[in-house]
Amino acid sequence: xxxxxxxALAMTLGSAVAAPFVYPAAWTAEQNTANKRGGExxxxxxxxxxxxxxxxxxxxxxxxxxxxxxAGLFVQDPRNDELIPYMADGxxxxxxxxxxxxxxxxxxxxxxxxxxxxxxxxVSTFRIHTDDKVGSNFYDNFFLSKKPITLKKIDNxxxxxxxxxxxxxxxxxxxxxxxxxxIFGKAYREGGAEAVxxxxxxxxxxxxxxxxxxxxxxxxxxxxRTVLKKNPYWGEWNKDxxxxxxxxxxxxxYRVTPDLNAALAAFLAGQIDTFGPRNADDLAQIKRAxxxxxxxxxxxxxxxPQASSQWIVFNWNKAxxxxxxxxxxxxRFRRAMSHIANRQAMVQLALGGLGTETYYSVxxxxxxxxxxxxxxxxxxxxxxxxxxxxxxxxxxxxxGYLVNNxxxxxxxxxxxxxxxxxxEQLGRIFADEAKKVGVKVNFTPIDFNNLVGQxxxxxxxxxxxxxLLGLSGGDNIWPFGSNVTPCGGNLHxxxxxxxxxxxxxxxxxxTKLYYQGDATLNVAQRRTIGAQLLKTEAELQPIVYLVGxxxxxxxxxxxGGEYPRELMxxxxxxxxxxxxxxx
Amino acid sequence: MIPFLLRRALQAIPTLLLxxxxxxxxxxxxxxxxxxxxxxxxxxxxxQIANLxxxxxxxxxxxxxxxxxxxxxxxxxxxxxFQYQQPVLGVIWPRIVNSLWLVLxxxxxxxxxxxxxxxxxxxxxxxxxxxxVNVVLYFLLGFPSFFIALIVLYFIVQARFATGWDxxxxxxxxxxxxxxxPLGQALDVAKHLVIPALILAITDAxxxxxxxxxxxxxxMRSDYIRTAxxxxxxxRTAIWKHTFRNAILPIVAGIGGTLxxxxxxxxxxxxxxxxxxxxxxxxxxxxxxxxxLIAGFTMITTVLLIIGNAISDILLAVVDPxxxxx
Numbered sequence: 001x002x003x004x005x006x007x008a009l010a011m012t013l014g015s016a017v018a019a020p021f022v023y024p025a026a027w028t029a030e031q032n033t034a035n036k037r038g039g040e041x042x043x044x045x046x047x048x049x050x051x052x053x054x055x056x057x058x059x060x061x062x063x064x065x066x067x068x069x070x071a072g073l074f075v076q077d078p079r080n081d082e083l084i085p086y087m088a089d090g091x092x093x094x095x096x097x098x099x100x101x102x103x104x105x106x107x108x109x110x111x112x113x114x115x116x117x118x119x120x121x122x123v124s125t126f127r128i129h130t131d132d133k134v135g136s137n138f139y140d141n142f143f144l145s146k147k148p149i150t151l152k153k154i155d156n157x158x159x160x161x162x163x164x165x166x167x168x169x170x171x172x173x174x175x176x177x178x179x180x181x182x183i184f185g186k187a188y189r190e191g192g193a194e195a196v197x198x199x200x201x202x203x204x205x206x207x208x209x210x211x212x213x214x215x216x217x218x219x220x221x222x223x224x225r226t227v228l229k230k231n232p233y234w235g236e237w238n239k240d241x242x243x244x245x246x247x248x249x250x251x252x253x254y255r256v257t258p259d260l261n262a263a264l265a266a267f268l269a270g271q272i273d274t275f276g277p278r279n280a281d282d283l284a285q286i287k288r289a290x291x292x293x294x295x296x297x298x299x300x301x302x303x304x305p306q307a308s309s310q311w312i313v314f315n316w317n318k319a320x321x322x323x324x325x326x327x328x329x330x331x332r333f334r335r336a337m338s339h340i341a342n343r344q345a346m347v348q349l350a351l352g353g354l355g356t357e358t359y360y361s362v363x364x365x366x367x368x369x370x371x372x373x374x375x376x377x378x379x380x381x382x383x384x385x386x387x388x389x390x391x392x393x394x395x396x397x398x399x400g401y402l403v404n405n406x407x408x409x410x411x412x413x414x415x416x417x418x419x420x421x422x423x424e425q426l427g428r429i430f431a432d433e434a435k436k437v438g439v440k441v442n443f444t445p446i447d448f449n450n451l452v453g454q455x456x457x458x459x460x461x462x463x464x465x466x467x468l469l470g471l472s473g474g475d476n477i478w479p480f481g482s483n484v485t486p487c488g489g490n491l492h493x494x495x496x497x498x499x500x501x502x503x504x505x506x507x508x509x510x511t512k513l514y515y516q517g518d519a520t521l522n523v524a525q526r527r528t529i530g531a532q533l534l535k536t537e538a539e540l541q542p543i544v545y546l547v548g549x550x551x552x553x554x555x556x557x558x559x560g561g562e563y564p565r566e567l568m569x570x571x572x573x574x575x576x577x578x579x580x581x582x583x
Numbered sequence: 584m585i586p587f588l589l590r591r592a593l594q595a596i597p598t599l600l601l602x603x604x605x606x607x608x609x610x611x612x613x614x615x616x617x618x619x620x621x622x623x624x625x626x627x628x629x630x631q632i633a634n635l636x637x638x639x640x641x642x643x644x645x646x647x648x649x650x651x652x653x654x655x656x657x658x659x660x661x662x663x664x665f666q667y668q669q670p671v672l673g674v675i676w677p678r679i680v681n682s683l684w685l686v687l688x689x690x691x692x693x694x695x696x697x698x699x700x701x702x703x704x705x706x707x708x709x710x711x712x713x714x715x716v717n718v719v720l721y722f723l724l725g726f727p728s729f730f731i732a733l734i735v736l737y738f739i740v741q742a743r744f745a746t747g748w749d750x751x752x753x754x755x756x757x758x759x760x761x762x763x764x765p766l767g768q769a770l771d772v773a774k775h776l777v778i779p780a781l782i783l784a785i786t787d788a789x790x791x792x793x794x795x796x797x798x799x800x801x802x803m804r805s806d807y808i809r810t811a812x813x814x815x816x817x818x819r820t821a822i823w824k825h826t827f828r829n830a831i832l833p834i835v836a837g838i839g840g841t842l843x844x845x846x847x848x849x850x851x852x853x854x855x856x857x858x859x860x861x862x863x864x865x866x867x868x869x870x871x872x873x874x875x876l877i878a879g880f881t882m883i884t885t886v887l888l889i890i891g892n893a894i895s896d897i898l899l900a901v902v903d904p905x906x907x908x909x
Contacts, residue, residue, distance in 0.1 A: 047867055048859075048863075048864065048867070050666045050667045050668070051667055051668055051669070053668065056668040058621075058666070132631075132634040132637075132638075133638065135634060135635050135638045135639075137627070139631050139634065140626065140627060140628045140630075140631050143628075143630075146630065197668055198669075201667070201668070201669040201673065202667065202669070202673075202674075203669070203673055219761065221755075221756065221859065222677045222678060222681075222859050222864075223678065223681070223755075223857075223858075223859025223860070223863060223864065224754050224755055224756060224857075224859045225754070225756075225758070253758075255754075256857065256859070257753075257857055258854050258855070258857050258863060262753070262857060265740075269740065269743070269752075294744070447614055447615075448615070448619070449613070449614040449615020449616075449619045449872075450614045450615065452615060452619045452620070452622050452623050453614060453615060453619070455623070456622045456623075469623070471623070471625055473624060473625050473626050474625060474626070481625035481626075482625070482626075482628070483625060483627075483628055483629070484625050489629075490622065490628075490629045490632075491623070491625055
């Protein structure tokens with residue numbers, strides 16, 4: 001009952017002007033009932049920050065990204081994946097056949113320098129992101145099938161987005177952080193892209209940095225520490241379920257550690273508050289420290305699968321070797337390869353038992369898009385042999401390898417990026433299992449940059465047989481990659497001719513379903529399309545998905561306000577920083 | 584003196600030009616470029632990659648990139664770092680300053696340890712003290728300094744657990760640095776510097792101590808020292824004024840090489856101690872193929888090497904009257 005009330009509260013914000021956004025009580029397992037305030041969340045980063053400028057930043061973890069936390073028109077509710085109004089003052093008014101969104105902005109929000117956040121800030125930020133001379137990492141977000149999205153200011157607190165076509169991710173696209181027009185917009189109008197790029201480098205004094213979100217910069221020391229402090233104005237429109245201003249914390253700091261081992265050491269010594277354990281060894285060290293009483297921390301192994309995938313792709317564009325090309329283009333061959341992949345052994349040996357078997361391009365944590373009707377070609381060497389026999393490989397030579405009628409051995413080269421020990425082990429396991437059925441896999445780890453060059457090469461004769469690699473990124477709104485699934489995308493890695501044309505009817509269907517799902521606003525309908533797409537893809541088996549690691553959570557006991565266990569996963573992570581407090 | 588410096592400056596031009604060509608093209612020989620990882624990002628489109636290539640100048644032929652770089656460098660602009668999107672000098676300068684503090688301290692400890700030990704070893708050759716110093720130094724010479732640093736780190740952590748003392752295990756400043764008084768701040772930085780500096784200086788000192796000891800022994804046996812002693816100069820003068828001054832000539836000749844070393848940072852010890860010096864940044868730049876950052880920094884060290892050599896020659900002339908720079 002209480003939970004329902006808070007949801008209702010959060011959802012009906014639009015009714016009152018300048019009403020604050022109320023964080024649902026259900027978003028935290030531990031309520032801050034004692035109203036603990038202040039303190040510092042001590043985090044870590046293994047590579048130093050490169051910039052404070054939100055338009056030139058390209059890092060996964062960056063100062064602008066962290067500062068902009070808690071700024072965006074809509075926010076995803078971890079309970080049901082739905083996007084709820086956040087900086088928006090209510091649900092958008094949708095017209096023009098689902099392509100026009102008119103959004104009212106919550107009034108009374110301020111930047112960390114006290115200036116009001118208005119429509120101009122969104123418009124300027126949009127302009128700068130979409131200027132190709134700026135080189136923003138967000139550039140692609142504002143295009144749909146290469147057609148631009150447009151944004152217009154209706155009045156100071158109303159925005160109008162026009163999409164070239166319907167888009168499932170429309171609300172996500174709109175949810176970028178608005179950066180101050182009085183700083184970036186001004187510079188852009190006066191000096192264009194170059195002026196914007198010169199702003200907010202690491203040499204900029206912290207007091208000149210202005211943030212719309214929860215945090216703003218307090219200090220930056222190259223290679224050592226970055227400290228963010230709370231934006232006092234943010235708490236005016238962000239309240240907890242009991243009406244208290246958020247965040248509870250005063251500071252969020254990053255310590256720069258040379259690598260993850262050093263970060264683990266810092267966590268074990270109690271110098272940082274959180275650590276993402278990678279493997280069984282990390283987990284064991286943390287457990288030992290907890291058991292020995294040296295560390296007061298919470299450790300949760302196997303919280304969910306990671307939002308990433310490891311796979312093997314076969315090259316369909318191999319004009320120089322027609323035999324291999326024919327083989328790689330045959331779905332039966334690729335299914336046989338999936339039957340060869342001993343995923344259980346991979347989880348046990350390469351991931352120390354801490355992983356999840358993967359059969360589809362959609363990460364296993366995006367459960368609502370996993371379709372049980374889609375086939376899984378599980379580990380089954382007998383089945384693999386049967387499929388290979390259908391391809392004419394029935395005889396074995398003296399070395400035990402399958403040969404065709406012409407006496408040619410069934411073999412191919414498989415490469416991965418050298419230095420990634422997990423992938424090197426996955427490849428070895430695959431090659432060993434392949435040998436059991438008589439397939440010769442020449443497995444060689446090579447330089448990462450060479451590998452990416454081969455994978456993304458275009459043309460009719462691309463320079464590889466098979467590659468073992470991984471991808472991560474994407475959201476659970478429409479969890480198929482825009483340049484992975486449709487033909488012609490640069491990561492449509494199995495078939496990438498110069499023309500970008502599809503080769504098989506299944507590919508054409510997948511491309512069609514991808515765009516259809518991407519343009520479907522209705523969640524249930526989109527999931528149905530996703531199920532069909534997943535089934536088509538699984539049958540075609542252009543990429544053999546192997547395994548993924550699991551996500552583990554470890555945090556110091558002094559932190560409170562984490563998500564309830566059922567909301568934690570690799571996508572939403574373990575807590576909302578706004579609700580985190582120091583006990 | 585002035586003609587010497589002019590001649591050196593002239594000679595430096597072809598050297599630097601050749602160095603710049605080598606640096607630039609060797610770095611570019613590596614497969615892939617700064618944008619390679621972005622090509623594997625499912626959220627970045629081909630068009631955006633092309634935009635970035637154009638912005639970074641990576642779409643142009645290599646020779647054009649080279650001439651652009653050299654041209655800008657002549658105007659004092661070392662180019663933009665890809666990952667920081669700001670001028671190379673602005674990125675590396677704070678790091679160089681940090682490294683400079685550490686390396687200066689290392690240099691001081693280095694000479695303060697190796698000169699007395701080397702002289703002592705020569706004067707008391709084969710004494711128990713000499714032998715024990717030799718054993719310890721051989722031991723240190725045999726281990727890479729970062730390995731010793733790791734062992735030391737282990738003991739520091741154990742000591743921290745056992746005593747609760749706040750012995751720094753890395754970084755350059757404590758977390759409460761901003762609240763300290765200026766004197767407190769200086770002490771705080773010194774506290775962080777001293778352990779890595781000691782480790783590196785002492786492990787490195789092994790080599791120099793051996794050289795000084797050998798040189799001293801050789802000079803002490805020479806005729807003029809015997810003559811000086813026969814004339815009745817005190818032992819102290821014989822050793823420090825006559826022997827030592829002649830023995831360190833080869834070392835002075837090598838001092839020029841330490842100038843680039845001063846800004847090149849303290850190497851892996853910076854990585855092990857998470858010290859915000861130049862090495863961790865440079866390693867990261869190599870990893871991400873941040874072309875202008877690596878090339879710019881290498882050029883600066885090359886220039887310093889040339890200046891350092893000139894200084895070496897001048898110093899040598901000061902110490903050894905037989906050498907003249909004119």
